Structures are given as structure tokens and as C-alpha cells.
Amino acid sequence: MSLSIFATIHPKPDCLIEARDAILGILSETRAEAGCQHFTLHRNVDSDTLHLTEIWDNRAAFDAHHGQAYTRAVFERYEHLLAAPVELTFMHPLA
Template identity: 50%
Template sequence: MSLTYIAEIDLKADCFDQACRAVAEIVPATRGEAGCERFDPHPAADGSPRLYIYERWTNRAAFDQHHAQDYTRKVFKNYEDWLAAPVRLTELANGLA
């Protein structure tokens, strides 16, 4: 059974562009990972310095493996300076239809 998450990432306004570029840079590698079904980052439509990532993984091991990758760890290390609040990760239930 796949696992689906939405990550909500509140960034400092002066770090928003840099953070978006960093996340965009890891998209191809992330999508190429075994177990990645979706990895889609989106900025907030209201113009706030918030980034959402919709992601779906084949299982928890694939999700955990993604977070063990050097490129993912590098982004999380940078988050220490970029974040305005802790990342909120919401797991979604399977679809209704």
C-alpha cells in the first residue's frame, strides 16, 4: 500500500527563493528513486513564503530511504536556517474513489 504525504514548509521570506531552488534541484533525483511514485513541490498560491510538497511512496522503507539520501539531507540541513516554523508532514488516507 502506498503512503501519501503533504509536507507544509513555512520559510523565512528572505530564504524562500533559495529554498525553492534547492528543492527543485532534487526533484529529478527524487523522482528517480526506487519507490517514489510522486514528488511534486508547489509554492503557496497566496504568495506567502510557504512551500507544499505532495509526495507518494510505495512503502515506508522507500520514504525513509529518500530521507537518507545525501541530497535530501543537504536540503534539511539548510532548512535549519531557512525555516520560519517546523515542517508539518500530514499523512493522507487512501483516496475515496
């Protein structure tokens, strides 16, 4: 069963562009990973909040993504760019 993830990212007010660019910089590599079915970045129309919608074959594929050097580098940058930790919601499709 595939695993869907909804990630909410809260950049500091002056860090939106840098936080956005950190994700945009890994889109092609992430989408090429084994097990990645969907990986799309969104910006909330009412705020400077970013959202990722992700679908992975399974939890192992998602965990492997987070083990990649480029993903770890984004989270290291986020230590200085975000107002709060990334919120992850894990879901399984029902229909």
C-alpha cells in the same frame, strides 16, 4: 498500500527562493528513486508557503529517501532558511 505525504514548508521571508531552489535541486534524483511515485513542489498562491505532495510505495521507500545524502543536505540548509520545522502529514488513499 502506498503512502501519501503532504509537506508544508515555511521559509523565512527573505529565504523563499533559496528554500524553493533547495527542493528543485533534488527533484530529478528524488523522482528516480525506487519507490517514488509522485513528488511535486507547489507554492501557496496566497503566501510564501511551499508544499510538497509525495506518494511513495511504502514507509520504507519514504524513509530511504530521507536517508539520501542530497535529502539530508536540504534539511541541513533548512535549519537556516525556515521559520518553522517542516510539517508532514502522512496519509493512505481511501479511494
